[in-house]
Amino acid sequence: MKHLTFNGGYQFNFRGAPSAEVVDVSVGESLRFDLDAGTVTWVCEVAQGAHVDAFAVLARAKDAPEVCFVSPVAGTVARVVVGAAGSDEGGKVASAELGASDGAAGFVEVTPDDASATTSPEGMALDGSWSDQRNEARAAVARAGLWWRIRDGFTGAVAGLDDSPEQVIVRGLFTEPFFPVEEQLAVERSDALVRGLEVLDKLAGQQAPALVVVRQGMPKELSELVKVKSVEIVEAPARYPAENPQFLDGLLAGWSGRGSGRTWVIDLQDVLRLGDLATTGVYDVREYVALAGEGLSKPSHAMVFPGSSISHVLSGDRAVSGKGPVRVLLGGMLTGKSVSLDGWVTPGTRSVVVVPEHQKRRFLGFLAPGLDEDSFSYGFLSNLAPGHARGAHAGLRGQVRYCISCSYCEWVCPVGLNPQTLWKLGDIGEVEEAASQGLMRCIGCGLCSYVCPAKIELTADLKRSQEQYRQMLAEEEAAAGAA
Amino acid sequence: MNFLLKLMKKFEPPFKEGRLKRWYPLYEATETFIFEPTVPTPGAPHVRDAMNTKRFMFLVVMGLIPATLWAFYAFGWRPLAVIIVSYAVGGIIEVGFSIARKEEISEGFLVTGLLFGLVMPATVPLWLVAAGVAFGVLFGKEIFGGTGRNPFNPALLGFAFVYLSWPVHMAPSAYIVPTMHWPGYLAKYLHSGNMMVDALSGATPLSMAQVHGYHYALAHYSLTDMFFGFIPGATGEVSAVLLLLGGLFILVTRVANWRIPVGIFIGVGLLSGILYAINPGKYYPPLFHFVAGGLMLGAFFMATDPVSAPDTQGGKWLYGLFCGMNIVVIRQFAPLPEGVMFSILLMNLFAPLFDEIFLRRRARKEKAYA
Ligand code: SF4
Ligand code: SF4
Numbered sequence: 084m085k086h087l088t089f090n091g092g093y094q095f096n097f098r099g100a101p102s103a104e105v106v107d108v109s110v111g112e113s114l115r116f117d118l119d120a121g122t123v124t125w126v127c128e129v130a131q132g133a134h135v136d137a138f139a140v141l142a143r144a145k146d147a148p149e150v151c152f153v154s155p156v157a158g159t160v161a162r163v164v165v166g167a168a169g170s171d172e173g174g175k176v177a178s179a180e181l182g183a184s185d186g187a188a189g190f191v192e193v194t195p196d197d198a199s200a201t202t203s204p205e206g207m208a209l210d211g212s213w214s215d216q217r218n219e220a221r222a223a224v225a226r227a228g229l230w231w232r233i234r235d236g237f238t239g240a241v242a243g244l245d246d247s248p249e250q251v252i253v254r255g256l257f258t259e260p261f262f263p264v265e266e267q268l269a270v271e272r273s274d275a276l277v278r279g280l281e282v283l284d285k286l287a288g289q290q291a292p293a294l295v296v297v298r299q300g301m302p303k304e305l306s307e308l309v310k311v312k313s314v315e316i317v318e319a320p321a322r323y324p325a326e327n328p329q330f331l332d333g334l335l336a337g338w339s340g341r342g343s344g345r346t347w348v349i350d351l352q353d354v355l356r357l358g359d360l361a362t363t364g365v366y367d368v369r370e371y372v373a374l375a376g377e378g379l380s381k382p383s384h385a386m387v388f389p390g391s392s393i394s395h396v397l398s399g400d401r402a403v404s405g406k407g408p409v410r411v412l413l414g415g416m417l418t419g420k421s422v423s424l425d426g427w428v429t430p431g432t433r434s435v436v437v438v439p440e441h442q443k444r445r446f447l448g449f450l451a452p453g454l455d456e457d458s459f460s461y462g463f464l465s466n467l468a469p470g471h472a473r474g475a476h477a478g479l480r481g482q483v484r485y486c487i488s489c490s491y492c493e494w495v496c497p498v499g500l501n502p503q504t505l506w507k508l509g510d511i512g513e514v515e516e517a518a519s520q521g522l523m524r525c526i527g528c529g530l531c532s533y534v535c536p537a538k539i540e541l542t543a544d545l546k547r548s549q550e551q552y553r554q555m556l557a558e559e560e561a562a563a564g565a566a
Numbered sequence: 567m568n569f570l571l572k573l574m575k576k577f578e579p580p581f582k583e584g585r586l587k588r589w590y591p592l593y594e595a596t597e598t599f600i601f602e603p604t605v606p607t608p609g610a611p612h613v614r615d616a617m618n619t620k621r622f623m624f625l626v627v628m629g630l631i632p633a634t635l636w637a638f639y640a641f642g643w644r645p646l647a648v649i650i651v652s653y654a655v656g657g658i659i660e661v662g663f664s665i666a667r668k669e670e671i672s673e674g675f676l677v678t679g680l681l682f683g684l685v686m687p688a689t690v691p692l693w694l695v696a697a698g699v700a701f702g703v704l705f706g707k708e709i710f711g712g713t714g715r716n717p718f719n720p721a722l723l724g725f726a727f728v729y730l731s732w733p734v735h736m737a738p739s740a741y742i743v744p745t746m747h748w749p750g751y752l753a754k755y756l757h758s759g760n761m762m763v764d765a766l767s768g769a770t771p772l773s774m775a776q777v778h779g780y781h782y783a784l785a786h787y788s789l790t791d792m793f794f795g796f797i798p799g800a801t802g803e804v805s806a807v808l809l810l811l812g813g814l815f816i817l818v819t820r821v822a823n824w825r826i827p828v829g830i831f832i833g834v835g836l837l838s839g840i841l842y843a844i845n846p847g848k849y850y851p852p853l854f855h856f857v858a859g860g861l862m863l864g865a866f867f868m869a870t871d872p873v874s875a876p877d878t879q880g881g882k883w884l885y886g887l888f889c890g891m892n893i894v895v896i897r898q899f900a901p902l903p904e905g906v907m908f909s910i911l912l913m914n915l916f917a918p919l920f921d922e923i924f925l926r927r928r929a930r931k932e933k934a935y936a
Contacts, residue, residue, distance in 0.1 A: 097613075260613075338935040339934050339935045410606075410612060412612055416611060416612050416613045417610060417611040417612070417613075418610050418611070419610060419612065420610070421609070421612065438612060438613060440604075440606060441604040441605070441606060442604065443604070444571060444601040444602055444603065444604055445601070445602045446570070446600065446601060447599075447600060447601075447602075448601070448602030448620075449602065449618070449620035449621040449624050450624065453616065456616035457615065457616060458615050458616045458617045459615055459617070459820070460615070460617045460622075460819055460820040460821065461818055461819045461820055462617055462621055462622070462625050462819045462820070462821065463616060463617075475613040476613065477606055477607050477612050477613060478604055478605060478606060478607065478614070479605040479606065479607050479608075479614055480602075480614050480615070480616050480617075480618055481603075481605075481614075481617075481618020481619060481620065481621075482598060482603060482605065482618065482619070482620075482670060483670075484619045484670070484672055484673075484713070484714065485672070485711075485712070485713065485714030485715060486714050487619060487622065487674070487713070487714055487872055487873060488714070488872035488873050488875070488877055489622070489820075489821075489823075489872050490823060490872065490877070490879070491615075491617075491820070493879070501877065501878065501928070503877055504877055504878070504925065507877075519929040519932060519933075520925065520928055520929060520932060521928065521932040521935070523936075524932070524935060529610055529611035530611075532610075532611050532614070533611045533613070533614055533615055534615045534617070535614075535615070536615070536617040536618050536619050536621070536622050537618075537619055537714070538605075538614065538618065540608065540609075542610070542611065543608075543609060543610075
């Protein structure tokens with residue numbers, strides 16, 4: 084067993100954590116999938132009006148056509164809208180209604196049939212024959228629509244089909260508010276886990292151990308269960324951002340000499356899918372997510388069809404509590420994306436978090452004793468009761484000022500950078516100097532922005548500096564090539 | 567409190583759009599001071615820490631409150647007048663510059679205004695307070711672009727200016743000797759006109775020690791007197807125990823970085839210990855250094871001003887250590903009785919240099935990762 088240790092980071096304790104209950108969310112009237120998922124650009128395979136079976140290919144990755152995105156249900160393709168990024172793909176475009184959705188690349192919408200058949204389509208079988216054929220196994224997993232769930236730890240992009248990773252990191256611990264508790268799944272579905280780890284072993288190749296990251300103290304049952312060779316349990320402190328892929332890559336693979344293709348990262352629940360695929364030829368397409376946050380009256384876990392509309396997911400029992408305006412986030416409070424209520428649950432989503440917007444203008448707020456405040460500083464009475472969950476809202480909680488050099492950001496930065504220096508250098512345009520101070524190692528966890536009393540958008544600004552630096556390098560390279 | 571907010575909002579239009587537009591920062595500062603603003607986060611991270619600069623500065627002020635109250639007990643109501651003038655004049659300059667720069671008014675002045683008042687002798691003429699704070703804020707802060715960009719601690723710069731320009735007003739005769747009898751000078755307003763009648767003036771222990779040796783000072787005031795604050799001195803610096811209390815408060819709340827005061831104490835203790843071991847008749851004992859003058863105020867509340875201190879943690883250590891040693895050097899070898907304020911100012915100047923050492927170190931380390 085390995086132990087993961089790191090300095091900095093932060094333990095959040097907000098109200099609205101999901102209960103252990105797992106709600107089954109029905110499929111809803113239609114499912115919609117953006118063709119630009121941020122990390123993958125999909126090219127649509129189906130035409131409007133066509134009938135698709137469950138696990139039929141809906142789209143293929145633009146850069147790697149073997150990597151499929153499959154329909155989670157049997158149904159009819161109700162709409163295909165191809166936006167700017169995908170329009171050059173011609174042929175398959177059924178309608179050219181531009182810019183109709185959030186994703187510039189458009190979307191596919193499927194109306195599910197009443198009955199969802201789940202027989203394994205051809206090419207997805209992972210039985211026996213894969214045992215010593217790495218590439219065949221990879222092809223089967225890619226066809227089954229699971230490959231894109233394996234990420235490169237260094238770049239965050241979908242793993243390459245011809246990668247030879249040195250290790251695979253399985254994320255079983257999530258510390259950002261709020262994510263589902265996946266260790267529970269692992270204990271309940273130990274058979275699938277063991278099978279899934281075997282598949283993973285095959286996919287990655289013989290020399291790549293799987294490092295299963297779990298909460299400290301948690302894995303007693305797990306270590307019993309996981310007897311697959313080349314699997315190692317890694318105990319991590321339950322401190323954000325213990326689950327960040329780039330962070331895990333840096334800690335477990337070493338910050339020096341990192342590079343794409345060396346480390347894969349996959350979530351524990353996706354390993355279960357691999358296991359199911361190997362056993363039955365199909366898998367549960369529904370995402371195991373947390374529906375959480377103080378904006379919901381009954382936060383819980385849920386099984387949600389990818390592509391469901393948020394308004395469907397947050398209906399009935401799961402409705403927004405209605406005590407004023409809220410912000411709906413796909414993903415956690417630190418790195419999630421804000422969506423409107425008529426948005427869609429993108430595939431791979433781990434949580435739908437509802438946070439109240441900041442409403443009340445407190446009288447002389449800075450004098451308040453602070454009985455319900457979360458703060459890295461010890462400047463509030465609630466700091467005396469660390470175990471007590473606090474409220475959170477989507478307010479800045481102060482006004483933007485110039486950096487007061489309090490060093491909080493440096494204190495929390497899990498990577499050990501000094502964000503204030505990086506930010507100040509970026510602010511005056513010295514990105515090269517910032518890079519020499521470790522700018523490119525910033526994993527964008529958001530903690531520095533979280534703690535900053537001057538309310539500086541450190542994370543966003545550092546990201547911009549990173550882009551500037553990358554561009555600068557590219558330009559230099561181009562100039563060198565031209566010369 | 568809703569009616570108050572509504573009332574305030576009635577005054578907003580002329581500031582926002584009308585003829586008072588240039589004064590909008592003043593309106594905005596007042597409104598957001600009284601009613602915390604509700605600004606939504608622009609993006610990820612979507613939630614933020616409850617700490618902000620208002621609370622931050624307010625906590626520093628909280629840390630200074632015990633020592634401030636002691637000033638009223640020990641020296642009468644005059645220090646209050648000094649603090650008010652300091653706040654008023656400095657505040658006007660701060661507001662003026664914010665309006666000229668079209669920026670929000672920053673909260674740093676809440677601390678500067680009080681600190682400046684606390685480093686003055688109780689009987690100082692009020693015009694001199696005004697001149698000092700104006701100089702400090704103008705040349706220590708505003709010409710560099712305001713709070714956050716100031717290389718010097720403005721309160722200290724103002725102090726140095728006053729000290730060097732009008733030494734008579736900072737001479738021993740300006741300092742009141744606190745009385746041991748309850749209720750102190752609580753009910754009195756002692757200024758240079760009436761202080762000879764109602765109270766005694768006297769040299770601070772450090773001035774005594776400078777002229778006659780520390781034994782002479784100790785013959786007048788015991789270490790306990792100094793520890794509790796029954797000695798003449800600047801209004802806010804005399805009670806070591808209350809400053810220690812307030813200082814620990816700002817360390818625990820993480821408003822001040824512990825490395826700096828600890829570094830200073832180590833620096834002072836180390837060098838004074840060595841000197842005392844060499845010649846205990848001539849050099850002050852370490853404890854004397856700790857309680858006789860402005861060390862507590864300086865170490866906890868002046869040197870820790872994060873903006874003028876180094877940014878790197880290693881830099882903070884060096885800054886503290888050198889500052890501490892420098893204090894001893896000035897007190898023992900320079901023709902000045904007290905060295906705290908000047909040491910910190912000097913170290914402010916060196917802060918970027920200390921940082922540079924650790925930035926280079928990091929650059930070497932990061933190279934290995936690249
Ligand atoms: S600098 Fe980057 S890695 Fe460090 S806290 Fe900020 S966002 Fe996280
Ligand atoms: S947390 Fe904000 S104010 Fe504090 S040092 Fe970092 S950037 Fe500056």
